[in-house]
Amino acid sequence: MRTRALISVAGAIAATFIVSACSGLNLNREQNIRNTGDSANRQTQKVETVMLTIRHTQVKDTQKKRLAMLQEVVKATEAKVPGLSITLDGVEDKVNRFEKLRSEMAAGNPPEIFDLFGGTDTKDYVKADRLLDLTPILGELGLMDKFYSFEEFTVDGKIYGIPMAGYxxxxxxxxxxxxxxxxxxxxxxxxxxxxxxxxxxxxxxxxxxxxxxxxxxxxxxxxxxxxxxxxxxxxxxxxxxxxxxxxxxxxxxxxxxxxxxxxxxxxxxxxxxxxxxxxxxxxxxxxxxxxxxxxxxxxxxxxxxxxxxxxxxxxxxxxxxxxxxxxxGGWSNAYGFSKKVTPAQLVAIKEFIRQMYNEPMQKRQLIEEGMPPAMKLQDTSNVNPLITQILTVFADSKxxxxxxxxxxxxxxxxxxxxxxxxxxxxxxxxxxxxxxxxxxxxxxxxxxxxxx
Structure with a gap:
């Protein structure tokens, strides 16, 4: 398989403060007081808070490992985006798909990130103008050619969901x-x-x-x-x-x-x-x-x-x-994203995508959970024999x-x-x-x- 590892890009902002000296003891004292006050203000100035909710379906006892991986992704995303706070909202899969998410979409208030089913569900939500177009984001992050298929989440040539794994x-x-x-x-x-x-x-x-x-x-x-x-x-x-x-x-x-x-x-x-x-x-x-x-x-x-x-x-x-x-078989379960997000939330969403969709995370899903990868992996070693058999049956099908x-x-x-x-x-x-x-x-x- 042809694969490129996804490399997370992180940056740090450095600020330099230079104090100009003034002549005279009084001026120096006045300037020092002003500088001390400015420094205190900067130290107490709060970073803008950014809130995101992720609707997931990892609520069963058999999905604890999957939930733990999601929690790690959330923690890593929060660490990369100053002021970001992510809330995890766990809902049983069928309830999310057929009841909760459907009513939220009808009302126009879905969570910012959510489990999304492909095909008809995606088309309905695109028709209602509820989903974020991910096509430019996938291009910006260099992910467009790293997945097996976006077919079930593509409507009129635009991509609205990123598959988590195959089935x-x-x-x-x-x-x-x-x-x-x-x-x-x-x-x-x-x-x-x-x-x-x-x-x-x-x-x-x-x-x-x-x-x-x-x-x-x-x-x-x-x-x-x-x-x-x-x-x-x-x-x-x-x-x-x-x-x-x-x-x-x-x-x-x-x-x-x-x-x-x-x-x-x-x-x-x-x-x-x-x-x-x-x-x-x-x-x-x-x-x-x-x-x-x-x-x-x-x-x-x-x-x-x-x-x-x-x-x-x-x-x-x-x-x-x-x-x-x-x-x-295919790739019909994905994360979708609300079209109604702020610029600051969009920055956080891009970081979430970086942390969630990369070679190490997809490999962990394959090894720990037996989930066929959505991304093309370079390394598929140490896979359980049953998982290897399933992947072989899939590959050998007509x-x-x-x-x-x-x-x-x-x-x-x-x-x-x-x-x-x-x-x-x-x-x-x-x-x-x-x-x-x-x-x-x-x-x-x-x-x-x-x-x-």
Missing amino acids: VEGLYYNKKLLAQAQIAPPRTWEELLAAAAAFKAKKVTPFAVAAKDSWVINMMSNTMWVRTAGSDTIEGILDGSKKWTDANVVDAFEKYHLLVKNGYFQEGSLALSYAEQQNKFSSGEAAFMFDGSWANTPLLDPEKSAIVHDVGFMSFPSMGGPGDGYIN GAFPAFDSRIQTKVREKLERGMQELIGGRTNPASLMSEIQKQQEASNKEETHTR
Whole structure:
């Protein structure tokens, strides 16, 4: 990889004070008194206070290391900018994205720095004129060519978010359980079904799944409909050239429903939060778990995981469709910045960017947290074998596609999330669900067309 280390630039202001001597004892005494007073005034003169708030989502117990790194960046930034005081405001990720930040953006009073999701979220906030254009700042700081991609934060050729790290979604598997059952990591849908049946027969949970947090369900279903219908499915659904009711889309949901009907999911999944999915897998009680690379932290923590040395990662098995070989991955989580900042706050923001986005910090995220870097690193040594495997799977994929909820309209996403919970609960079937989703899609597409 081609990388240049980011070098922080710091400056110091030196002031020289020269006292002109005057003739005569009285004049000297008067001048000395005046000089003493001026010196005292200068010593007591306060530096202008600059206030910044950073909205972050590092609030879970599994994110303590990530929070510690952010705190170090804050401390370093404050040290570089006289008078700067930064407040950290921690909010759970989903609450920040779908509730708090959204209402703040509507009111026009977001924090100066905040966690920002790419795609539709970024486009909506740019349309509302809430985001700071970072294009000139990235150029000024020499960062423009040091990232893998700004695609999800680029609107009309301007960049509005700086990715913190990448992500990859795929199938984690327990190497020890598979070896004991003499099962190889499945390469096809049929092999995955056979493996799930074998584990169920052994009274081992095939898939750790928690469905109370509805977004969790749609990670795997998103990849499945890409497998059966193609990596351009969401774009086609948005422009009307494809439909949720197309046979190859419905096929993915039929296959998902088969996993449900066969009892391959974690028992009581509808009542379980996302953390319970990870707990089930990290305790060694489940053979598979579909999740994102952000799950690496708890899986590799010996205090929380019983399978630290037994975790493998693979792309979801092929399903015989045009999307086989593609993987859900990219750089969709970033820091965004409010357009409504003062010149002094802008200076502080630039320093924050310097301290946050550099080779040492990105390397720490990779080593300590297993977060795929957003920046092109020169040194990727001493990386955990699981992280190396994930990065290799990502690199070897046919191509990457973004998570559907970064592109699809809010009402469609919400309806699909509720519908998938109903599917798991036995209150609907794939054909009926897709028919309802398509109706909402058409309404949302029409509404979007009228507001352009």
